[in-house]
Amino acid sequence: MDLEIKANIKLADYTTFKIGGVAKFFIVVKNQEELLEALSWARKKSKKVFILGGGSNTLFSDRGFSGLVIKNEIKGLEILNENEKNVIVKAYSGEMWSKLVNFVMEKNLYGLENTFYIPGTVGASPVQNIGAYGTEIKDCFYNLAAINIKTGELKYFNLKDCKFSYRHSIFKEKLKGKYFILWVEFKLSRDKKLNLSYPGIQSALSEEGITDPNLKQLADIIIKIRDAKLPNPALLSNAGSFFKNPLVDLNTLDDLKNKFPELKYIISDGQAKIPAAWLIEQCGLKGERLGNVGVYDKQALIIVNYGGAKQKEVLNLVKIIKKEVKTKFGLKLEEEVNIL
Numbered sequence: 001m002d003l004e005i006k007a008n009i010k011l012a013d014y015t016t017f018k019i020g021g022v023a024k025f026f027i028v029v030k031n032q033e034e035l036l037e038a039l040s041w042a043r044k045k046s047k048k049v050f051i052l053g054g055g056s057n058t059l060f061s062d063r064g065f066s067g068l069v070i071k072n073e074i075k076g077l078e079i080l081n082e083n084e085k086n087v088i089v090k091a092y093s094g095e096m097w098s099k100l101v102n103f104v105m106e107k108n109l110y111g112l113e114n115t116f117y118i119p120g121t122v123g124a125s126p127v128q129n130i131g132a133y134g135t136e137i138k139d140c141f142y143n144l145a146a147i148n149i150k151t152g153e154l155k156y157f158n159l160k161d162c163k164f165s166y167r168h169s170i171f172k173e174k175l176k177g178k179y180f181i182l183w184v185e186f187k188l189s190r191d192k193k194l195n196l197s198y199p200g201i202q203s204a205l206s207e208e209g210i211t212d213p214n215l216k217q218l219a220d221i222i223i224k225i226r227d228a229k230l231p232n233p234a235l236l237s238n239a240g241s242f243f244k245n246p247l248v249d250l251n252t253l254d255d256l257k258n259k260f261p262e263l264k265y266i267i268s269d270g271q272a273k274i275p276a277a278w279l280i281e282q283c284g285l286k287g288e289r290l291g292n293v294g295v296y297d298k299q300a301l302i303i304v305n306y307g308g309a310k311q312k313e314v315l316n317l318v319k320i321i322k323k324e325v326k327t328k329f330g331l332k333l334e335e336e337v338n339i340l
Contacts, residue, residue, distance in 0.1 A: 003027060003037055011060045014052060014071065016119065016233035019311055020060025023069040030073045035180060036152050042068045049149050050340070051180050053121035054096065057128065057239055059339045062311045072123055077103050080185065087188050088142055093123025093181045105215045109188040111140035114195055116219045117226050119233070119240060123181040127171040129164045133198035133222065138164035142187040146179035167244050167336055194218060200225050229299040237305035238296070242318070243276040243333045256329065276333055277301040283324040290317045
């Protein structure tokens, strides 16, 4: 096979943040064979490898990447097996997440609907344990197959293997940068099981006079909520939610509530999740601008690139945000975006 490896490709063009230098080497792969060829080439040339999906959660260095960037476009969706209650759906990692969610919703399968409208690819979903509006993909994850970047060997990971936690998995820690996720399988339900616990969804449904939404109605509500708060990357470059919501124990929560009676939080599994957006807003940083970057004026979790921004500008703003939140609340914000 003749590999179509390109040289000196501008990475900013492949991310929603529109920031980043050039990749020394760059290739688009559309099947497993092409992927294995590309990995073999990188091993022989002793080049580092970075896997790029939809580019919606990535902040590249202005220096670029000196190794091989592999753009994943391995696509495909299929139903593997089913019974009266459940269906196993397989999605290849280069498929857009929104396409998978549309696919299962059209078949009236439940489990992924709250993640409708999340940008990015299927391959990123287990890495981040993506979630929205009270759900995470670990709730309906079945298993996945991944290829060892160094050896090319295929390995399967079940739910326990992935070590999922809030916006986290083994692929962000011990196995970071070591595996290419090839496909992911989800176990979805035929029974109507909607999670409507998120306050924003409840209030939006109430406004519409909907008491028992179907999948289409829920999807429309989610679009409405997200469009009201999140900037379209095609119009205002960004990488989505930049920070994780801090998790604290209940004793820490009580201390915070005593100091800040208006504190926002959600209790789950013996911990309290505090909205990072609320913390940033309370520090007076919502809408703050620093050169070519700023905190989005409708959602403080989003850092936007007003045009021509460099990674250094983003990181300077991030440093200010983290310092202000730490000073005011004593809480440490962690980045959700992958920074290279």
